[in-house]
Amino acid sequence: MATIYQGKYEAVIGLEIHVQLDTASKLFCADSTKFGAEPNTHISPITLALPGTLPKINKKAIEYAVRLGLACQCEIMPYNFFARKNYFYPDLPKGWQTTQHTHPICMGGLVPIKTQTGIRQVQMHHIHLEEDAGKSIHDIYEGESCVDLNRAGTALVEIVSEPDMFSADEAWNYVQELRRLVRWIGVSDANMEEGSLRCDANISIRPAGDTRLGTRVEVKNLNSTRNIKKAIDFEIDRMIRLVEAGGMVQQQTRSFDAATGTTFAIRDKEQANDYRYFPEPDLPPIQLSQSFIEQIRASMPALPQQLAHKYQTSFGLSPYDAEQLVSDKDIAVYFEAATQKTNQYKAVANWINGPIRSIINEEHLSIDQVGITPETLADIIQLVDTGKLNFSVASTRLLPALRTPGADQKGQSALDIATRLNLIQTDNEDLLETWINEALESMPDKVQAYQKGKKGLIGLFVGEVKKRSKGKADPGRVMDLIKEKLG
Structure with a gap:
């Protein structure tokens, strides 16, 4: 359902997302793609487009493009070829970009996104391969621009959606889902801060309920x-204000100024014929066999939506818990490993989505860096499930101890360490009675209120006993004893 703006307009949005493929070398030569090198050190005669040089296609880039197409339910095109997109810019040494135009490697496709009414499939138009340009740098020398060609020729896929999103939130969810997907299947790190994923948005508005597309504006980079x-x-707000004032939206390319939160025009929008596309004469067409495509399909991991469905139907998890677990592939792998060690699936999910995720977020770690193996987590869950530890003590005292083991802890189990740290819950009735009496004597007015009918105070009493016992009192047994004592 489209978002209605000011009661009478709806926006229509299509996205073009450029994803840098995680290949070791560039699309048409052996130059390194390693990020962060000194400027103009990952270049060769082919990158510089020196006369007489010829490109050679990177097979791994083709594999990655097919892999992404399969993940997005695209039709993989067995016959596709490259074209020259002709334009002049300082960071494009050849004077053209080698890309795919009329015959891309993948057609169609669907990407699931979250909306206010549930999951909706956004339609894709195609995915094509192309080379990246270099990078213009304007802030090193005053009044001068520099060009770094390290990035020139790096393998990209451009993922082109249909105009099938109707709010900024839907566009954001689409980008987030694609970002997760390319990381999940291992074709890109999708680090936007390093330029591995860049987005152009095509935006138009129209009267609510109309099916015709309005004049579109492209906001780049x-x-x-x-x-x-x-x-x-x-941009949606700018267009509506313009139309409301009696103006007309012009087809143009705009850029976004993050400092002011505004867009500004940089040029009139180009048409395809402005680039004088023609087939790349130095590269043969790509012909993909069905066996090649099926080999890639067989190597694909289970995708996030598939695993989320499995976790709900097979493990009994809530949609929220399942979605949290598949938000990151490493977390899903960790969860799968832990479920091989225990059948307490909900407890595993609660620990990962609770204490462990807190560590990940607070310390900016991956789950593999937390220091708790799936086997150790299963042991902790067993201690809690059998009543030897309560969850609070296990998460706040045992977990940190297991993350930073001392030399004297090598080879010791979670139970050994919990015992050595005196964390194991006691069933000694005399000790429990002592702690209960101390707790109740410290709050006589609350005891009186409880006996007059305020039974909700039982939680306060149990909490006070837990505090006095330093977590060693079994809350269930404490509650039973308090009820017996106070009636």
């Missing part, structure tokens, strides 16, 4: 998910 939302929201 949106380099963060936050900027994508801000730019689209600003």
Whole structure:
């Protein structure tokens, strides 16, 4: 359902997302793609487009493009070829970009996104392969621009959606889902801060309920998910204000200024014939066999939506818990490993989505860096499930101890360490009675209120006993004893 703006307009949005493929070398030569090198050190005669040089296609880039196409339910085109997109810019040494135009490697496709009414499939138009340009740098020398060609020739896929999103939130969710997907299947790190994923947004408005597309504006080089939302929201508002004032939207290319949160025109929007596309004469057509495609399909991991469905139907998890577990592939792999060690699936999910995720977020770690193996987590869950530890003590005292084991802990189990740290819950009735009496004597007015009918105070009493016992009192047994004592 489209979002209605000011009661009478709806926006229509299509996205073009450029994803840098995680290949070791460039699309048409052996130059390194390693990020962060000194400027103009990862270049060769082919990158510089020196006369007489000829490109050679990187097979791994083709594999990655097919892999992404399969993940997005695209039709893989067995016959596709490259073209020259002709334009002049300082960071494009050849004077053209080698890309795919009329015959891309993947057609169609669907990407699931979250909306206010549930999951909706956004339609894709195609995915094509192309080379990246270099990078113009304007802030090193005053009044001068520099060009770094390290990035020139790096393998990209451009993922082109249909105009099938209707709010900035939907566009944001689409980018987030694609970002997760390319990381999940291992074709890109999708780090927007390093330029591995860049987004252009095509935006138009029309009267609510109309099926015709309005005049579109392209906002280029949106380099963060936050900027994508801000730019689209600003541009929708700008167009509506323009039309409301009696003006007309012009087809143009605009850029987003993150400092001011506004867009500004940079040029009239080009048409395809402005680039004088023609087939690349130095590269033969790509012909993909069905066996090649099926070999890649067989190597694909289970995708996030498939695993989320499995976790709900087979493990009994809530949709929220399942979605949290598949938000990152490493977390899903960790969860799968832990479920091989225990059948307490909900407890595993609660620990990962609770204490362990807190560590990940607070310390900016991956789950593999937390220091708790799936086997150790299963042991902790067993201690809690059998009543030897309560969850609070296990998460706040045992977990940190297991993350930073001392030399004297090598080879010791979670139970050994919990015992050595005196964390094991006691069933000694005399000790429990002592702690209960101390707790009740410290709050006589609350005891009196409880006996007059305020039974909800039982939680306060149990909490006070837990505090006095330093977590060693079994809350269930404590509650039973307090009820017996107070009636």
